[in-house]
Amino acid sequence: MSTKAVAAQTKLELAMTLRRGESLLVTLAIPVGILVFFGKVNRLSSVSGDPVDFLVPGVLSLAVMASAMVSLGIATGFERRYGVLKRLGSTPLSRGGLLAAKTLNVVVIETLQVIVIVATGSALGWHLDGAIVPAIGLLLLGTIAFAGIGMFLAGTLRAEANLALANALFLVLMFLGGMAYPLAKLPDAIESIARLLPAAALAECVRAVLNHHAFPVGSFVVLLVWAISAPLAAARWFKWEEA
Amino acid sequence: MTAAAIEITGLVKRYGDRTAVAGIDVTIGSGEVFGLLGPNGAGKTTTVEILEGYRNADAGTVRVLGLDPIRDAAALRPRIGVMLQEGGLYPGVKPRELLDLFAAFYDEPDDPARLLRLVGLDDAATTMVRRLSGGQAQRLSLALALVGRPEMVFLDEPTAGMDPRARADTWELIRTLRSTGTTVLLTTHYMDEAEQLCDRLAILDHGVIVAAGTPTEVIDTVTEPTLRFTTASPIDPTPLAATINRTIDTIGPEYVVGGVPSPAVIASIAAWLADHGTQLTELRTGQASLEEVFLRLTEEPDATEARSEAGRGRRSAR
Numbered sequence: 001m002s003t004k005a006v007a008a009q010t011k012l013e014l015a016m017t018l019r020r021g022e023s024l025l026v027t028l029a030i031p032v033g034i035l036v037f038f039g040k041v042n043r044l045s046s047v048s049g050d051p052v053d054f055l056v057p058g059v060l061s062l063a064v065m066a067s068a069m070v071s072l073g074i075a076t077g078f079e080r081r082y083g084v085l086k087r088l089g090s091t092p093l094s095r096g097g098l099l100a101a102k103t104l105n106v107v108v109i110e111t112l113q114v115i116v117i118v119a120t121g122s123a124l125g126w127h128l129d130g131a132i133v134p135a136i137g138l139l140l141l142g143t144i145a146f147a148g149i150g151m152f153l154a155g156t157l158r159a160e161a162n163l164a165l166a167n168a169l170f171l172v173l174m175f176l177g178g179m180a181y182p183l184a185k186l187p188d189a190i191e192s193i194a195r196l197l198p199a200a201a202l203a204e205c206v207r208a209v210l211n212h213h214a215f216p217v218g219s220f221v222v223l224l225v226w227a228i229s230a231p232l233a234a235a236r237w238f239k240w241e242e243a
Numbered sequence: 244m245t246a247a248a249i250e251i252t253g254l255v256k257r258y259g260d261r262t263a264v265a266g267i268d269v270t271i272g273s274g275e276v277f278g279l280l281g282p283n284g285a286g287k288t289t290t291v292e293i294l295e296g297y298r299n300a301d302a303g304t305v306r307v308l309g310l311d312p313i314r315d316a317a318a319l320r321p322r323i324g325v326m327l328q329e330g331g332l333y334p335g336v337k338p339r340e341l342l343d344l345f346a347a348f349y350d351e352p353d354d355p356a357r358l359l360r361l362v363g364l365d366d367a368a369t370t371m372v373r374r375l376s377g378g379q380a381q382r383l384s385l386a387l388a389l390v391g392r393p394e395m396v397f398l399d400e401p402t403a404g405m406d407p408r409a410r411a412d413t414w415e416l417i418r419t420l421r422s423t424g425t426t427v428l429l430t431t432h433y434m435d436e437a438e439q440l441c442d443r444l445a446i447l448d449h450g451v452i453v454a455a456g457t458p459t460e461v462i463d464t465v466t467e468p469t470l471r472f473t474t475a476s477p478i479d480p481t482p483l484a485a486t487i488n489r490t491i492d493t494i495g496p497e498y499v500v501g502g503v504p505s506p507a508v509i510a511s512i513a514a515w516l517a518d519h520g521t522q523l524t525e526l527r528t529g530q531a532s533l534e535e536v537f538l539r540l541t542e543e544p545d546a547t548e549a550r551s552e553a554g555r556g557r558r559s560a561r
Contacts (some may be wrong), residue, residue, distance in 0.1 A: 002348075004347050005347055005348045007347070008343070008344050008347030008348070009344065009347075012333075012336060012340060012341075012344050015336070015340070016333065016335050016336060019335055020335070079333070082330050082331070082332065082333070082334060083327055083329065083330025083331040083332075084330070084331060084332065084333055086297065086327065086330070086331065087325070087327055087330070087331030087332075087387075089296075089297065090295050090296065090297070090320060090323065090325040091320060091345065091348045091391075092317075092320045092321045092348045092349060092391075093348050094317070094320075
């Protein structure tokens with residue numbers, strides 16, 4: 001694996017991501033839309049305090065889920081369908097090189113997302129402080145968990161099934177993730193299940209760090225378990241060719 | 244022929260209870276253009292994909308440029324070029340972008356612009372891959388296989404879906420590869436392609452090699468020279484066959500005479516036709532084509548019966 005090869009692969013991955021309208025919709029338009037809509041237009045009334053303070057950490061987490069799970073996973077599923085992953089396998093770019101390029105692609109897009117969301121939040125009255133640094137660390141941990149889930153689905157399902165499931169999972173995890181709607185307002189049984197899912201774990205961690213400068217051990221452990229098990233499952237079951 | 248570019252010894256590959264490759268031995272010399280022929284499901288692609296490092300063998304060994312395709316993959320990949328039977332292209336990029344990407348994978352790549360011209364895609368350089376025709380996509384795959392200046396190229400049905408012009412250009416390209424000393428392993432369904440391009444070939448059927456050698460050798464081992472003729476009006480070949488004491492097969496408009504086409508037999512046929520007032524429109528001696536050899540070698544027994552029952556094409560008289 002050469003740096004030149006990984007750089008070229010990253011460049012093309014980025015170009016393809018930016019060309020996919022549906023990818024920009026899910027990674028940028030939906031998170032920013034939710035922030036603006038529930039923060040300003042139709043203010044969320046189910047939270048105490050300014051809804052923007054509640055929404056920024058949730059929307060940052062949502063953005064990570066969109067990039068690492070939905071956008072990465074769906075694109076990879078179709079690359080597998082089209083035999084691109086197979087073809088790359090016989091070039092000197094190695095699988096490690098391809099994964100490095102895909103990781104860099106996700107991180108660059110996430111950087112863009114964080115900048116846009118923080119700027120939009122600030123315009124709506126949210127105050128950026130030093131807590132953003134540990135929050136970014138948590139978002140990276142969330143990236144590992146969601147990329148693991150996205151790659152697991154992409155490498156085991158047919159491209160169309162992967163497309164449908166990744167989008168469905170995005171919607172379900174968004175509502176059960178305390179991202180745009182407080183977890184505490186869910187029925188108790190659903191809330192306790194939701195707290196075991198990676199979306200709520202990430203959003204709760206980021207919110208605690210940003211809003212209360214606190215560290216919720218429970219949510220962090222849940223997130224860590226996902227960040228370890230999902231990539232392991234992907235590595236174990238990922239098939240480079242669709243049968 | 245110098246050192247072997249490819250050595251296959253006792254290769255076996257099974258998928259469940261189906262044996263795709265049942266113990267084959269092939270040696271391909273450096274700089275050779277070698278053809279792997281066979282009907283669908285004969286084991287061609289499986290063999291090629293084992294050489295490319297995509298699959299492991301159940302038994303036997305393979306060496307490509309002296310290396311094990313899986314164990315030595317990192318050393319081998321920079322030296323080979325691969326054209327898959329289908330797919331392998333990002334739909335949402337332009338041919339030039341894809342060639343530039345692949346060029347970046349190799350230390351001393353060929354010039355992408357030159358390659359696009361060479362495969363006749365310079366006009367389509369800025370068209371999205373998803374909008375290319377099947378033949379154009381094949382040519383892009385071919386260019387991608389060559390961009391790393393490989394010593395060994397694998398082409399799995401390189402001209403499938405190409406129009407006659409693109410096919411001829413691709414043949415020319417493969418001849419150019421041979422002239423520069425590149426070893427080529429290609430699979431094909433087109434017998435004229437194999438006859439035109441291959442220094443040597445092997446015909447694979449049900450996972451075993453049923454014939455191998457130069458195209459001429461393969462034709463010779465399977466068939467004798469034949470004598471064929473056509474007449475202005477149809478004849479009943481049975482009395483003629485009895486007169487010359489040879490078999491006569493009716494294949495389409497042609498009468499095919501069994502056995503060595505000796506001048507004596509030709510004279511007898513001419514005399515018999517003269518006696519019966521029949522005009523000879525064509526008479527030639529020579530080899531069967533590779534296509535006939537291929538069909539004969541890979542024929543399914545029940546398919547033969549079905550064909551003769553239907554009375555399609557071939558009737559035999561003695």
